[in-house]
Amino acid sequence: MPFYFNPSEKSQQFPQDLAWIQRNLELWQHGKMNFETPPPVLDREGFKTPQDLFFVRQHTEVPRLVPAGANPDEHEFFIEQIIHDATGQPQKQKKLSITLGFLKENFEKQTFVSMLSCSGQRRYEMNLVAKTGGAISWHNSVGNGEWGGVWLRDVLVFFGVTMDHKVSKFVEFHGPSQEGYRSCIPFRKAICPYGDCLICWELNGEPLQPDHGQPLRLLVPGYSAKCSCKWLTGISVRDKDSDHGKHRAYYKLFPTSLKPGTAEYDKHHKDPEYTIGELNVNSIIFEPHSCTAVAAPGPLKVTGYAHAGGGRSLARIEISGDGGKSWEQVRPLQQELTDAGQLWSWVRFEHRLSHFNPDAADAELVVRAWDCAANTQPEWPQWNYTGMLNNHLYRVRVAAAVGQRVFVHPTQWMDPMFKPFLADKVAEMHVPYDRTQSISGLWSIGRFEGSMINLVADEEAMVVESCEARFAGQRLQAAAFAGQDGELQLSAAFGGLPVRGTACETVDGRLLLRWNNGMCWEKRGELQDCSTAASSRRSSPALGSQAMPMQPPEAPLAQ
Numbered sequence: 001m002p003f004y005f006n007p008s009e010k011s012q013q014f015p016q017d018l019a020w021i022q023r024n025l026e027l028w029q030h031g032k033m034n035f036e037t038p039p040p041v042l043d044r045e046g047f048k049t050p051q052d053l054f055f056v057r058q059h060t061e062v063p064r065l066v067p068a069g070a071n072p073d074e075h076e077f078f079i080e081q082i083i084h085d086a087t088g089q090p091q092k093q094k095k096l097s098i099t100l101g102f103l104k105e106n107f108e109k110q111t112f113v114s115m116l117s118c119s120g121q122r123r124y125e126m127n128l129v130a131k132t133g134g135a136i137s138w139h140n141s142v143g144n145g146e147w148g149g150v151w152l153r154d155v156l157v158f159f160g161v162t163m164d165h166k167v168s169k170f171v172e173f174h175g176p177s178q179e180g181y182r183s184c185i186p187f188r189k190a191i192c193p194y195g196d197c198l199i200c201w202e203l204n205g206e207p208l209q210p211d212h213g214q215p216l217r218l219l220v221p222g223y224s225a226k227c228s229c230k231w232l233t234g235i236s237v238r239d240k241d242s243d244h245g246k247h248r249a250y251y252k253l254f255p256t257s258l259k260p261g262t263a264e265y266d267k268h269h270k271d272p273e274y275t276i277g278e279l280n281v282n283s284i285i286f287e288p289h290s291c292t293a294v295a296a297p298g299p300l301k302v303t304g305y306a307h308a309g310g311g312r313s314l315a316r317i318e319i320s321g322d323g324g325k326s327w328e329q330v331r332p333l334q335q336e337l338t339d340a341g342q343l344w345s346w347v348r349f350e351h352r353l354s355h356f357n358p359d360a361a362d363a364e365l366v367v368r369a370w371d372c373a374a375n376t377q378p379e380w381p382q383w384n385y386t387g388m389l390n391n392h393l394y395r396v397r398v399a400a401a402v403g404q405r406v407f408v409h410p411t412q413w414m415d416p417m418f419k420p421f422l423a424d425k426v427a428e429m430h431v432p433y434d435r436t437q438s439i440s441g442l443w444s445i446g447r448f449e450g451s452m453i454n455l456v457a458d459e460e461a462m463v464v465e466s467c468e469a470r471f472a473g474q475r476l477q478a479a480a481f482a483g484q485d486g487e488l489q490l491s492a493a494f495g496g497l498p499v500r501g502t503a504c505e506t507v508d509g510r511l512l513l514r515w516n517n518g519m520c521w522e523k524r525g526e527l528q529d530c531s532t533a534a535s536s537r538r539s540s541p542a543l544g545s546q547a548m549p550m551q552p553p554e555a556p557l558a559q
Helices: 039-044 100-106 123-129 152-159 187-191 245-250 263-268 423-428 433-439 531-539
Strands: 028-030 034-036 076-084 090-099 110-117 142-151 170-174 182-186 198-203 217-219 234-238 282-285 298-307 314-320 347-356 364-371 394-401 404-408 441-444 452-457 463-466 475-482 488-494 497-505 511-515 520-525
Touching (some): 076 152, 090 100, 090 152, 100 198, 110 198, 142 152, 182 187, 314 347, 347 364, 433 452, 433 488, 452 475
Parallel strands (some): 076 234
Antiparallel strands (some): 028 034, 076 090, 198 217, 282 298, 298 347, 314 364, 364 394, 441 452, 452 463, 488 497, 497 511, 511 520
């Protein structure tokens, strides 16, 4: 199996979310409310990403716009035309309220496939160059699906929006007041017959799930996902750009020199020319996956995905096996274009490289894409303070592991602390249950400040606890039990969700705890003095102690 690392500190999810939302445990969690599809899972699911495995980016707990048992078709949103007066105050020219049911009854339903990509796509690599001010270290904040709804342009025409472009310059989308998010796009994108903006209520033929905008959201294809406002409550056609804080100051692509602490940043960070809109060209490699074995010299299968922005089609995808000295073109290039020739989806590719020599000094797999306007990718990271729109060439290298050479992806070879290993062998060597006491010791649970904890197995070796209250103010408490093959497993709860950990030992003697939600912990030493943490252990509640019984689960947990 391949190996990839989630760099985020594990947090409890919002209790409000846990009360009514079930999330797929294969997702990596970032903070309280953001989730990522691990690269091998994204690869496994193919062209369309299942809704429960689609990445999740939001800024607070999920607003519940449709109460339990209520009819989602009764959800209402407004449309308004705003003109600012001479003093800069907004004046409503007209306003109309529409329900979801009205959309379904009075407009023709449209469906098409489009990808979504967060502005922070591939920020993990950018953070390994230098720490950014972005919120999340994403590997791949991207997903591709079939959306169902009605054209935004048809609804705007029905509303009677003015076509005077001195008045209708921008369209702002409102999320619910409790989430407080607003996005904004140029009016020309919203009204264009080829813009394909959708007010949608379906993803992959299913009603939108809570994390993806239930019951109604915007889809702005070809633009950063930050424009595709979820939980739609209103649409404002405006003569001025949005004044929403995240739109004005956060979702920006700055030059390298523009960062906090400089006079340039103070003066210019809200300048509109830095605002992110259309996506750029990007591509990544799936296979060969990270930490998988390198074969002898010869042909090599390379797979991955590429995308463009603004509806532009791809002109070509190229693969190199010698670090970019020579290139082979992927053929055929399988693009799903609209009838008008627009490319909104990603392009999955598979190419058999004619020859790859892992013994060569320049052995390095590289992918690059070109769109139909001759846009391509920079060779190396173009660092920017927010860590947005990273699209430098994706490079997979060959590294020496214990007794084997392995492929290593950039989020690992760019990390000076990473030690290559063969992931297949790691997964095969389970620690037997009779070695439960080996769990006692100092463990690393991530690569962030304060990521070391002490785990203690009790005298009867039935419960493992942490000395430190490191999990949202709580201690870990987990049941130790024997798995089906006698392997040591732990059962606990994170954020109210049951998880299972399996103890593994690597070929070079490292002890790991692999959790079925994607976490991987590593033992770093013997048990430290826990006397200072003793009072914390007595006074702090144990994570999982009330959320689930401390005994082996009767039925297998979700894998």
